[in-house]
Amino acid sequence: MTAPLTRLLDQMAAHGAARFYVKRLAPNDNSKNQVYLGGGFGALNIIPHGPVESDDSSRAGSVRDRAKAMVRFFWLDDDGLSPAPDAQLILYPKYPEVRMSGFLRGAERAPNVLMKSRDEGRVLFFGICPDGRVLGHVVASDDPIARAFDAAAPGLDATGIFLDLEKLRHGGTDPKEALLAALRRIHAKGWIASQKMGRAGVPEPYSARNGGGYTLEAELGISPNGYADPDFMGWEVKQYGVSDFTSYRAKSPVTLMTPEPTGGLYRDEGVAAFLHRYGYADKSGKVDRINFGGIYAASRDFHPETGLMLRLAGYDAATGKIIDLDGGIVLLDQEDNVAASWGFRGIISHWNRKHAKAVYVPSLMQFPPPEYSYGAAVQLCEGTDVLLFLAAVSAGSVYYDPGIKIEDAGTARPVIKRRSQFRVRHDGLSALYRGSEIVLIK
Numbered sequence: 001m002t003a004p005l006t007r008l009l010d011q012m013a014a015h016g017a018a019r020f021y022v023k024r025l026a027p028n029d030n031s032k033n034q035v036y037l038g039g040g041f042g043a044l045n046i047i048p049h050g051p052v053e054s055d056d057s058s059r060a061g062s063v064r065d066r067a068k069a070m071v072r073f074f075w076l077d078d079d080g081l082s083p084a085p086d087a088q089l090i091l092y093p094k095y096p097e098v099r100m101s102g103f104l105r106g107a108e109r110a111p112n113v114l115m116k117s118r119d120e121g122r123v124l125f126f127g128i129c130p131d132g133r134v135l136g137h138v139v140a141s142d143d144p145i146a147r148a149f150d151a152a153a154p155g156l157d158a159t160g161i162f163l164d165l166e167k168l169r170h171g172g173t174d175p176k177e178a179l180l181a182a183l184r185r186i187h188a189k190g191w192i193a194s195q196k197m198g199r200a201g202v203p204e205p206y207s208a209r210n211g212g213g214y215t216l217e218a219e220l221g222i223s224p225n226g227y228a229d230p231d232f233m234g235w236e237v238k239q240y241g242v243s244d245f246t247s248y249r250a251k252s253p254v255t256l257m258t259p260e261p262t263g264g265l266y267r268d269e270g271v272a273a274f275l276h277r278y279g280y281a282d283k284s285g286k287v288d289r290i291n292f293g294g295i296y297a298a299s300r301d302f303h304p305e306t307g308l309m310l311r312l313a314g315y316d317a318a319t320g321k322i323i324d325l326d327g328g329i330v331l332l333d334q335e336d337n338v339a340a341s342w343g344f345r346g347i348i349s350h351w352n353r354k355h356a357k358a359v360y361v362p363s364l365m366q367f368p369p370p371e372y373s374y375g376a377a378v379q380l381c382e383g384t385d386v387l388l389f390l391a392a393v394s395a396g397s398v399y400y401d402p403g404i405k406i407e408d409a410g411t412a413r414p415v416i417k418r419r420s421q422f423r424v425r426h427d428g429l430s431a432l433y434r435g436s437e438i439v440l441i442k
Contacts (some may be wrong), residue, residue, distance in 0.1 A: 002168065005148035008125060009169055012135050015081060017127025019234055020165035021046060022149060027118035034090060034099035035124070038161040041091065042385040043098040044352040046162060047071060048132040049089050052345040054325065067091045067325050067345060073103055075110050076137045082109035093322035096387060114138050123149055159356050160383065166234045175233035176380070179359060184441040186219045186374050194370035197223050207370065212363045213239040215372045236355035240426060242362040245375045250426035256398065257350045258421045263341035264331065271416050275406045278306045278339055292404040296331065299396025308332065308339050310400055317394045320387055329393060351386040360429065376442045383434030397428040
């Protein structure tokens with residue numbers, strides 16, 4: 001019954017696709033009105049795209065009311081791939097929502113008739129490649145592929161407005177159940193020697209003390225690659241150290257992303273000027289060293305040592321919307337000067353690298369030699385969105401925790417170390433996803 005659809009997915013896989021999604025097209029989903037990809041910005045974690053940029057063709061007064069990001073989109077047909085060079089995602093913060101446009105312009109073999117029409121029952125398939133390409137194929141309601149999809153749809157999982165075809169791709173195996181089964185097996189093994197998957201796909205001993213994640217990946221059969229975070233059937237796999245398997249208290253907060261500031265004195269005059277103005281002498285007495293650290297949260301006032309506080313500019317906490325795309329996260333001094341800032345467009349681009357689905361697995365370590373054991377209470381999180389991240393920043397649960405310093409500050413060759421990171425306590429992770437659950441795998 002599903003053979004025509006299976007053949008399409010095989011064809012996409014032959015061109016490099018590794019994850020597969022589908023969307024039923026509404027009458028308004030066409031080249032004139034764009035294709036709706038869902039409310040919020042969750043689609044950005046599914047559809048790979050380039051940098052988020054200003055859309056200079058659209059301004060409402062002095063405030064930019066939308067942004068865009070290019071997509072390396074290709075239409076797939078029996079002759080292979082046909083690039084759509086102008087395909088892009090359009091971000092509308094005021095709704096908020098994401099749409100796709102430009103997918104017909106310049107594409108030699110684009111399905112113009114189907115994508116210009118308002119016909120009911122059209123179905124658009126997406127194949128996502130690890131290198132960032134997006135493959136598309138659309139069929140009419142009476143196409144055998146559409147009929148095969150209609151038959152399979154009731155058993156598929158939803159990810160935003162998309163249906164996830166991972167289960168169908170794996171012969172009916174539920175990815176979540178397969179993940180839990182694999183983690184159950186790893187938990188049952190007890191202590192596991194530290195290892196890392198080698199380039200040849202064979203686990204190798206690993207002696208450094210940061211092997212918890214590598215060991216888990218090797219046990220799951222995940223090979224390192226240059227494209228994305230560790231992935232098991234569409235699930236991003238994250239390990240974190242705990243004190244014990246009773247309280248499951250995380251030893252450290254979760255680092256969410258490490259973007260360098262894109263504005264303020266830090267960017268305009270350089271890190272050294274920033275440190276000389278806002279930094280402080282090293283507390284352990286190291287000579288000629290200036291540090292910049294501390295916790296900066298939107299719920300806190302000025303930091304006592306640096307005189308800076310963190311705030312959101314261009315964001316409405318009451319509605320959870322970006323109201324000015326030229327705004328962002330800012331560090332302000334007591335004269336309202338911007339010491340450093342992270343623009344919304346850059347934040348969106350950083351956050352889109354996260355998978356829509358993630359599993360967090362607790363671990364214990366013992367040494368020598370280093371060994372790891374993985375706990376039975378795993379956290380499954382689904383449906384992330386940069387707007388949830390901004391809401392958590394606004395509430396103060398996500399905070400800025402820098403470690404920036406300059407050594408030999410008074411010499412002709414000062415040494416600067418940069419470390420800007422946004423973090424959250426582990427018990428605050430669930431706020432960054434639409435759905436989160438703790439599952440016992442014993």
